[in-house]
Amino acid sequence: MGKKLFLIAGIFFSLAPPAQTKDETFIRRIADEILVNSKAYDNLRTLTKTIGGRLAGSPQMYQAEEWGYQLLKESGSEHTFKQECMVPHWVRGGKDEAWAFPRAVPLRKTAEKIKRPLDITALGNTEGTGPGGITAPVVLINSFEELETKKDQLKGKIVFYNYHFNPRFIRTFEAYSDAVKYRTRGTSLAAKYGALASMVRSMSHSVDNNPHTGGMRYDTAYKKIPAVAVGLRDADWLAAELSKGSPIFVSLKTMGHFLPDAKGHNIIGELKGTEFPNEIITIGGHLDSWDICEGAHDDGAGITQTIEILRAYKALGYRPKRTIRFVLFANEENGTRGAAQYADEAAKNHEKHLLALESDAGGFTPRGFGVTCSDAQFEQLKSWAPLLEPYGTGRFTRGGGGTDVLFIHEKLNVPMAELLPDSQRYFDIHHARSDVFEAVNKRELDLGAVNIAALIYLVDQHGF
Amino acid sequence: MGKKLFLIAGIFFSLAPPAQTKDETFIRRIADEILVNSKAYDNLRTLTKTIGGRLAGSPQMYQAEEWGYQLLKESGSEHTFKQECMVPHWVRGGKDEAWAFPRAVPLRKTAEKIKRPLDITALGNTEGTGPGGITAPVVLINSFEELETKKDQLKGKIVFYNYHFNPRFIRTFEAYSDAVKYRTRGTSLAAKYGALASMVRSMSHSVDNNPHTGGMRYDTAYKKIPAVAVGLRDADWLAAELSKGSPIFVSLKTMGHFLPDAKGHNIIGELKGTEFPNEIITIGGHLDSWDICEGAHDDGAGITQTIEILRAYKALGYRPKRTIRFVLFANEENGTRGAAQYADEAAKNHEKHLLALESDAGGFTPRGFGVTCSDAQFEQLKSWAPLLEPYGTGRFTRGGGGTDVLFIHEKLNVPMAELLPDSQRYFDIHHARSDVFEAVNKRELDLGAVNIAALIYLVDQHGF
Numbered sequence: 067m068g069k070k071l072f073l074i075a076g077i078f079f080s081l082a083p084p085a086q087t088k089d090e091t092f093i094r095r096i097a098d099e100i101l102v103n104s105k106a107y108d109n110l111r112t113l114t115k116t117i118g119g120r121l122a123g124s125p126q127m128y129q130a131e132e133w134g135y136q137l138l139k140e141s142g143s144e145h146t147f148k149q150e151c152m153v154p155h156w157v158r159g160g161k162d163e164a165w166a167f168p169r170a171v172p173l174r175k176t177a178e179k180i181k182r183p184l185d186i187t188a189l190g191n192t193e194g195t196g197p198g199g200i201t202a203p204v205v206l207i208n209s210f211e212e213l214e215t216k217k218d219q220l221k222g223k224i225v226f227y228n229y230h231f232n233p234r235f236i237r238t239f240e241a242y243s244d245a246v247k248y249r250t251r252g253t254s255l256a257a258k259y260g261a262l263a264s265m266v267r268s269m270s271h272s273v274d275n276n277p278h279t280g281g282m283r284y285d286t287a288y289k290k291i292p293a294v295a296v297g298l299r300d301a302d303w304l305a306a307e308l309s310k311g312s313p314i315f316v317s318l319k320t321m322g323h324f325l326p327d328a329k330g331h332n333i334i335g336e337l338k339g340t341e342f343p344n345e346i347i348t349i350g351g352h353l354d355s356w357d358i359c360e361g362a363h364d365d366g367a368g369i370t371q372t373i374e375i376l377r378a379y380k381a382l383g384y385r386p387k388r389t390i391r392f393v394l395f396a397n398e399e400n401g402t403r404g405a406a407q408y409a410d411e412a413a414k415n416h417e418k419h420l421l422a423l424e425s426d427a428g429g430f431t432p433r434g435f436g437v438t439c440s441d442a443q444f445e446q447l448k449s450w451a452p453l454l455e456p457y458g459t460g461r462f463t464r465g466g467g468g469t470d471v472l473f474i475h476e477k478l479n480v481p482m483a484e485l486l487p488d489s490q491r492y493f494d495i496h497h498a499r500s501d502v503f504e505a506v507n508k509r510e511l512d513l514g515a516v517n518i519a520a521l522i523y524l525v526d527q528h529g530f
Numbered sequence: 531m532g533k534k535l536f537l538i539a540g541i542f543f544s545l546a547p548p549a550q551t552k553d554e555t556f557i558r559r560i561a562d563e564i565l566v567n568s569k570a571y572d573n574l575r576t577l578t579k580t581i582g583g584r585l586a587g588s589p590q591m592y593q594a595e596e597w598g599y600q601l602l603k604e605s606g607s608e609h610t611f612k613q614e615c616m617v618p619h620w621v622r623g624g625k626d627e628a629w630a631f632p633r634a635v636p637l638r639k640t641a642e643k644i645k646r647p648l649d650i651t652a653l654g655n656t657e658g659t660g661p662g663g664i665t666a667p668v669v670l671i672n673s674f675e676e677l678e679t680k681k682d683q684l685k686g687k688i689v690f691y692n693y694h695f696n697p698r699f700i701r702t703f704e705a706y707s708d709a710v711k712y713r714t715r716g717t718s719l720a721a722k723y724g725a726l727a728s729m730v731r732s733m734s735h736s737v738d739n740n741p742h743t744g745g746m747r748y749d750t751a752y753k754k755i756p757a758v759a760v761g762l763r764d765a766d767w768l769a770a771e772l773s774k775g776s777p778i779f780v781s782l783k784t785m786g787h788f789l790p791d792a793k794g795h796n797i798i799g800e801l802k803g804t805e806f807p808n809e810i811i812t813i814g815g816h817l818d819s820w821d822i823c824e825g826a827h828d829d830g831a832g833i834t835q836t837i838e839i840l841r842a843y844k845a846l847g848y849r850p851k852r853t854i855r856f857v858l859f860a861n862e863e864n865g866t867r868g869a870a871q872y873a874d875e876a877a878k879n880h881e882k883h884l885l886a887l888e889s890d891a892g893g894f895t896p897r898g899f900g901v902t903c904s905d906a907q908f909e910q911l912k913s914w915a916p917l918l919e920p921y922g923t924g925r926f927t928r929g930g931g932g933t934d935v936l937f938i939h940e941k942l943n944v945p946m947a948e949l950l951p952d953s954q955r956y957f958d959i960h961h962a963r964s965d966v967f968e969a970v971n972k973r974e975l976d977l978g979a980v981n982i983a984a985l986i987y988l989v990d991q992h993g994f
Binding site: 236431494 | 561562565566571697698700702735737895920921922952954955958971972973974977
């Protein structure tokens with residue numbers, strides 16, 4: 067700006083209220099703008115109902131990319147671009163099916179009255195059984211310790227991991243961390259001992275029977291056997307029957323397999339910094355979702371909040387000091403190639419990043435932020451707590467950040483953060499067919515956007 | 531206890547860990563017991579699905595009383611009793627109906643194509659239109675100020691109050707406080723100026739069109755005209771049409787009226803205090819609900835939490851120092867006679883009450899407690915905050931208490947408190963047909979019980 071303008075600005079600033087009050091006032095304006103005019107909920111409706119599940123490589127992934135690209139532009143992005151990355155392309159390949167019955171007979175010969183359908187879903191990235199399916203006796207395994215004690219009994223069997231989501235954890239993500247190893251690692255451990263397939267109790271404490279899919283990893287040292295998750299009520303039934311000593315056979319049919327990697331994209335919008343354009347702050351969520359659901363909370367919420375924050379800043383005429391990036395990451399669910407690409411490009415371009423924040427824990431009422439940063443930065447965050455407290459997120463906890471910002475954190479030591487919404491309902495719907503638009507509450511979604519927008523505003527204004 | 535026992539107890543206590551640790555440990559046990567074994571959700575299913583809506587005086591009120599009485603006994607109440615009170619007996623009397631159309635013709639002669647049904651519900655305690663209904667032009671009124679400016683245009687008309695629930699309030703109860711006067715007082719103000727009926731925009735920011743009923747009061751100086759609430763989408767449509775200047779007529783039919791007062795009861799369970807049996811701590815919710823819903827959040831949640839806390843204390847073998855009362859209050863929604871009776875009996879019996887706490891803000895994730903008490907008591911509460919923080923309610927705010935504990939507070943100056951759950955979803959379903967069992971999340975409900983049980987334990991152990 068010219069000198070005269072600068073002087074006028076100087077006078078203006080000296081007459082302006084102190085920084086705290088200015089921040090308070092602007093954060094109130096952010097909240098009013100979003101709570102009154104938010105488009106996040108309507109955008110989420112389009113993403114979930116018009117496009118739906120959008121796993122990496124699927125036609126819906128491309129539809130979602132185009133939708134996101136256009137919406138970022140319409141919402142005021144000053145520079146909108148696609149960042150290419152190759153993504154894995156796993157397909158379910160058909161309907162997942164399972165029946166339990168008490169005798170060792172091929173399914174088609176089993177009388178209808180003794181067949182019990184099980185509500186299952188193939189785990190992501192798994193090999194299918196093939197059209198002929200797999201029929202074998204089931205062995206109940208409650209823990210990896212028990213697996214070791216029964217290792218000689220697993221050859222030719224289907225291992226059923228029935229480890230429960232522990233309800234004693236108040237924050238449900240701790241129950242997930244505690245249990246998820248049975249989904250991610252259990253299959254290869256079962257294969258190690260000759261099992262033909264593995265079934266895992268769904269990672270949930272829901273009251274319904276919907277199975278919950280999710281990523282798993284094969285240990286290449288062992289055979290790639292099929293793996294599925296079982297709905298909780300069916301898991302309870304199966305465990306009860308097996309605990310009685312009843313021999314139970316299960317017939318499984320799944321058709322999962324990989325196609326060649328596909329070309330995917332991170333979709334990125336920007337507001338250019340007016341004072342420090344080379345200092346970058348990232349806000350994001352992931353655009354992909356599992357195929358069996360609408361991906362409303364996971365992570366349509368994070369995506370639509372990210373876009374809403376851009377819209378609100380523009381509507382308020384906010385011109386950030388630093389460059390703010392609004393990133394719709396590709397392929398979080400089964401490959402994290404988008405996150406890796408974002409970090410690689412940041413490194414290649416010698417970008418300076420102040421903070422990378424993700425919203426990927428559901429569109430529920432915000433409670434705080436988890437942040438991985440230096441002690442000094444954490445003190446700075448805590449000094450802002452009173453400004454965020456009225457909107458829900460006055461509580462900062464150390465640690466956390468989200469899968470999509472982990473890569474840039476690890477590669478360039480960028481501080482990372484995540485919105486921490488109320489966690490009680492998340493694992494009811496996580497990766498299950500119940501993760502639909504109707505499970506999201508408009509105000510809860512909007513309040514998440516309010517709080518992220520407020521924190522990012524503070525980082526932009528005061529540096530980090 | 532005998533002297534020898536007392537000495538032994540003294541030795542035991544001196545060897546016991548410090549109070550803080552003992553409290554921490556016991557609160558953890560409460561949480562584990564409730565999070566693992568709670569019956570609150572199953573009890574809520576029975577109350578809502580088997581009995582359903584249970585307005586004062588209805589057959590369902592009596593069923594709910596009997597259900598509550600038996601359940602308190604089964605849950606370990608040492609002294610279970612019914613406290614009689616006469617309750618008002620308002621009945622809806624039939625189906626509430628409304629149609630809007632652009633011409634002044636009797637409904638039955640209006641062509642189907644120009645009739646638009648409006649989703650409405652008669653407000654509680656109102657007089658009906660009678661079977662012939664009321665048909666009249668509608669006048670849009672956005673505020674009481676506007677009512678005054680239009681007072682000469684209201685004779686023979688239907689007043690439509692379209693005051694919006696203000697989305698800028700972060701805590702939705704503030705939006706309710708701001709708007710609810712149009713429901714409670716608006717009708718008689720319209721009658722004062724000759725209106726034939728009043729319609730009020732529902733007290734909600736929901737995305738659906740369900741109308742929300744609720745109590746209202748007639749000013750006896752004016753004619754008792756019928757009053758209804760309109761669903762939000764229909765209210766938007768009506769306001770848009772009227773704002774264009776289009777004349778709109780509405781035909782209303784409601785059949786509400788009072789029957790003679792009925793005999794109702796507060797249903798009360800007790801755990802007798804082992805050291806200070808005459809010091810009473812009350813926990814409660816209200817057993818009645820509006821007739822058009824299942825009363826799941828309002829207040830099946832408070833009722834089933836109250837009973838769950840009793841069950842958990844007994845399951846843990848907890849023998850309180852003070853007497854703890856578990857109170858299922860009668861007739862909160864349209865008369866508060868149960869609360870008045872409870873206060874009257876406490877006064878008559880010269881009871882000493884330490885604290886009366888209500889859960890009547892929905893079965894959502896607990897965030898804190900609102901408490902009306904002395905400064906010293908508030909300091910005591912704040913000293914307990916670290917013990918409650920891990921479970922969600924480390925935040926105490928001054929003020930609040932709940933309708934059912936207000937009477938004993940006012941009559942005997944008893945400190946009163948209320949559980950403050952997350953408020954974002956409450957007014958989506960409050961007094962609407964969507965307040966059903968399915969709207970309640972099991973863990974959120976249970977966590978409310980955990981936090982109340984923990985606070986009441988602290989009050990019992992340390993006095994107040």
